[in-house]
Amino acid sequence: MKFQAPKGVSEYVPPRSRAFEWTRDTLVSAIKHSGYQLVELPIFEDTELFTRGVGASTDVVSKEMYTFEDRGGRSITLRPEGTVGALRAVIEHGLDRGVLPAKVFYVGQFFRAERPQAGRYRQFYSVGIEAVGIDDPALDAEVIAIAYAGFRALGLTKFHLDITSLGDASSRAAHRVDLMKYIGTLDLDEATLARAQLNPLRLFDDKREEVRSLMAGAPILMDYLSEYSRDHFAAVRSHLDDLNIPYVINPRMVRGLDYYTGTTFEFVHDLLGAQSGIGGGGSYSGLMEEIGGQSLPGIGFGLGIDRALLAAEAENVVPVDEFASDLYLIPLGVAAKSVALGISESLRGSEVTCEIAFGDRSLKGAMKGADKSRARFVIVLGDSELESGTFELKHMASGATSSVTLTTLVQTLQQALSVK
RNA sequence: GUGGACGUAGCUCAGCUGGUAGAGCACCCGGUUGUGGUCCGGGAUGUCGCGGGUUCGAGCCCCGUCGUUCACCCCA
Structure with missing residues (x-):
């Protein structure tokens, strides 16, 4: 099923x-x-x-x-x-x-x-x-x-x-009487007449050419206002x-x-x-x-x-995919994931949107993921980064990197994102 | 509610006059140990909408059904 x-x-x-x-x-x-x-x-x-x-x-x-x-x-x-x-x-x-x-x-x-x-x-x-x-x-x-x-x-x-x-209401009623009188003189099929009974104005809207031309001479509500x-x-x-x-x-x-x-x-x-x-x-x-x-x-x-x-x-005016994460974190190993979760958490109050590469994909695969999600910046979290406490912040569009620490990360990102 | 067209992998589709399925894109892995977009190699993927019938045999034919789509009707 x-x-x-x-x-x-x-x-x-x-x-x-x-x-x-x-x-x-x-x-x-x-x-x-x-x-x-x-x-x-x-x-x-x-x-x-x-x-x-x-x-x-x-x-x-x-x-x-x-x-x-x-x-x-x-x-x-x-x-x-x-x-x-x-x-x-x-x-x-x-x-x-x-x-x-x-x-x-x-x-x-x-x-x-x-x-x-x-x-x-x-x-x-x-x-x-x-x-x-x-x-x-x-x-x-x-x-x-x-x-x-x-x-x-x-x-x-x-x-x-x-x-x-x-x-x-009164002008409509007066018009309706005259309109029905006019419709009564027309040669129309049963279904159409039934529609006219319900609401004679509907006939003005008929898509069939023959009905349209028949209705061309009908009294117009505008004249009864x-x-x-x-x-x-x-x-x-x-x-x-x-x-x-x-x-x-x-x-x-x-x-x-x-x-x-x-x-x-x-x-x-x-x-x-x-x-x-x-x-x-x-x-x-x-x-x-x-x-x-x-x-x-x-x-x-x-x-x-x-x-x-x-x-x-x-009209082709829908803006092309403005949605993209600002930062994409790629943790290598369990300890790194914990750090990544921490960074994501610390960014939650800011305007910076952040995604983490979950699972155990290859680094290449994770980078592809970052690319697909159109992330603006990427940080790879490996053993050396965890030890030194400094990270390479990579700007995906240009490929340029700059090094940041946990404490300068938010500020650096916000600055970079404000100029885009 | 009425009429026409369509329904094949996640997506777009191919499949000759019936002989039990394919392409492109996407996806996953790899092209020297930790850096994407191109390129190359490899890989997974379908009860061919569902049910019945005809046939030795049906994705291809017939019926039904569900859904999609276009139009009528009506309206956002």
Whole structure:
């Protein structure tokens, strides 16, 4: 019996795990830079939180959730997205009673029982933010700017930003009536009509050319926006213009979660396959109340870490292996190993990373190991060194050596490493 | 959930019209006793995804199954 990882999960092992860390940490630091604070949340929640928050008619809830019953008979679901869980925590801990907007971020894995595909996994990683309690176009713009900055910090350039406004509930309802009327006049197959019943906006997103051309004359939600929504959206755009963040207004953009209202956006990468959305988000005016909180507006986004990494690889911008130990110790014999362990221990508090050649490989083999691990410096610990107390510190790149003692080692290393 | 392609050493792959497996890289040892990256010599490595069938005989054919992958659907 050979065990394999469960179907469709994304997992990262060396050497690619370092690229994953880099992707995640780069996106997170863009977020922290704007003062968002971490909420470390459970990976499972009460099922009803998602059915109410995300919307029972969405694909995510209706057919993609990992739901099970726990021993107490409670219905539990592995989180398929981050927003509603984050808001539940905001409400539960009263973060929305303090300074507004309450600004939180989360990172971690999410679960959706879909058919796996390039860039689509059953367990995937996202990082997201939520800003709750203030309705301000400048906040919308900043949220978008943070995601944009994160992607740029990764070095991505071949992506674009789609934005639109979904307006408020009444304008959407009015549009929906007209849209359904229009769709009713079209000659569509049963499956497509069923999708239209669930969410007519979906048809704007259909990949088939014939459907696209049929939908070309359909009424556009943008034309139904209230004056308030229109002005709000104009203000968001003007902030983005001031920030020199390029975007395209895409009135046909569709989001799969029911809670979005007003400003919504999506980052799409140009070099990825069918799963090209690397991040998306928007504002949600009714969601807080829907899940039992105060009636407060909010806005946020989720960025796909797996997909951002795929994008960075496609653009060839992942930094080449910056990870390397500073010092590689090669002890010859038992006494030398003890000394090596001591040196490693004494370095633990410093910034110097240190590895030891374990086992009883030949010196040549150990040197090869040092080379493979791209160690910057090597010290061979043999009988003569132990006796004299002085060691040859070898700089691998140049081959140059200098002699150090136990007491001067740390200082010498730090000096050498600071100039590199 | 639907459809197509694929599944051979750690990795990338070869294997002719069926005759019980190979290359490159990586790995280990050695090329004078204690110093790497190149070069040379040597070495280990596979229930050919799994189960069944056809056949004297299957990695190559058939069925099933699991997984991967691409697309639809949907989305991060």
